[in-house]
Amino acid sequence: MIDDENIDLLLTDLFDLYGYDFTSYSRASLKRRIERLCLLDKFPSFAELRYRVKNDPDYLKRFVEEITVNVTEMFRDPSFYKALREDILPVLGTKPFIRIWHAGCSTGEEVFSMAILLKEAGLLRKSLLYATDLNPTVLEKVRKGIFPLSQMKQYSESYIASGGSRDFSGYYTANYGQAKFDRELAEKIIISTHNLVSDSSFNEFDLILCRNVLIYFDKELQDRVLKLFDASLAPLSYLALGTKETLKFSVVQNKFKQLNREKIWKKIM
Incomplete structure (x- = not known):
C-alpha cells in the first residue's frame, strides 16, 4: 500500500x-x-x-x-446521441457557424460520433469540433482516426439505436483489422492538448461535451472546471455531461436549465 x-x-x-x-x-x-x-x-x-x-x-x-481515464466508445449511451440528434442539432443548425468542444476527449470515439451526427444533419460543412485532452498520447489516436475493426459491430448497433439510418460501414475503410474513418470527418476536428485543471478558456462554443471526466475530480476542482465551461459558452448554448454527473449543487447551477434526463443543460444566464 x-x-x-x-x-x-x-x-x-x-x-x-x-x-x-x-x-x-x-x-x-x-x-x-x-x-x-x-x-x-x-x-x-x-x-x-x-x-x-x-x-x-x-x-x-x-x-x-x-x-488518466481513457475509457470511451462511439455513440456511448445511444439515447444521449438521439437527444443531440433530435433536440440540439436542429437549434444549432440555425447558427451561421457551429463550434463544439469535446473536453477530455480521450482517444476520440465520441468526437467522430459527433462528426457523423453533424454530417447526417447537413451541418458538418459549417462546423468545427475542438478535441482536447491532457494526454498527448491519446490525442495521436484522435489524429489518426483509426479504431479496432472488432469494435465496429457494437458501434454500428449503438449508432442505429441513436437514430442513425445509414450503413455505418460507409463511414470508414477496413484494413488489416483496423477501421480508418473518412477524411471528411477528420478535417473538421481541431486537436490540442488542454489541461482542465490549469488552462483557461480559448474560444466561445455552442456546445461543450465533457462526459465522465468530472467524476474523477474533487468538488473544488469540479466547480473550477464548470466555471471554465460557463466562461466558454455563448448565451443559450449547451453543456453535456456524463450519466453520473450533474450541475446540481454546483457553483454554476443557477446559470443553466436541464433540458432532459440525458444530462444536457442550456445556458440561460
Whole structure:
C-alpha cells in the first residue's frame, strides 16, 4: 500500500517537473491507479516508481496514460446521441457557424460520433469540433482516426439505436483489422492538448461535451472546471455531461436549465 504522503510527493514531482496538476483529482481513484501500476510494472518499492517517473520520459507517458481515464466508445449511451440528434442539432443548425468542444476527449470515439451526427444533419460543412485532452498520447489516436475493426459491430448497433439510418460501414475503410474513418470527418476536428485543471478558456462554443471526466475530480476542482465551461459558452448554448454527473449543487447551477434526463443543460444566464 502507498500512503498519502508518498502520493503527495509524486504529485509534487509531476507538477514541478512537467506541469501536470493532479492534486485535485479524487485521491481514492488516484491511489488505486498508482497501486495498480506498481503491481503491473513490478516495482519493488514506491521509490523505484518515483525515480522512473522523474527520470524516464517514456515511462512518464505510460504513467500519465494509466492514471488518466481513457475509457470511451462511439455513440456511448445511444439515447444521449438521439437527444443531440433530435433536440440540439436542429437549434444549432440555425447558427451561421457551429463550434463544439469535446473536453477530455480521450482517444476520440465520441468526437467522430459527433462528426457523423453533424454530417447526417447537413451541418458538418459549417462546423468545427475542438478535441482536447491532457494526454498527448491519446490525442495521436484522435489524429489518426483509426479504431479496432472488432469494435465496429457494437458501434454500428449503438449508432442505429441513436437514430442513425445509414450503413455505418460507409463511414470508414477496413484494413488489416483496423477501421480508418473518412477524411471528411477528420478535417473538421481541431486537436490540442488542454489541461482542465490549469488552462483557461480559448474560444466561445455552442456546445461543450465533457462526459465522465468530472467524476474523477474533487468538488473544488469540479466547480473550477464548470466555471471554465460557463466562461466558454455563448448565451443559450449547451453543456453535456456524463450519466453520473450533474450541475446540481454546483457553483454554476443557477446559470443553466436541464433540458432532459440525458444530462444536457442550456445556458440561460
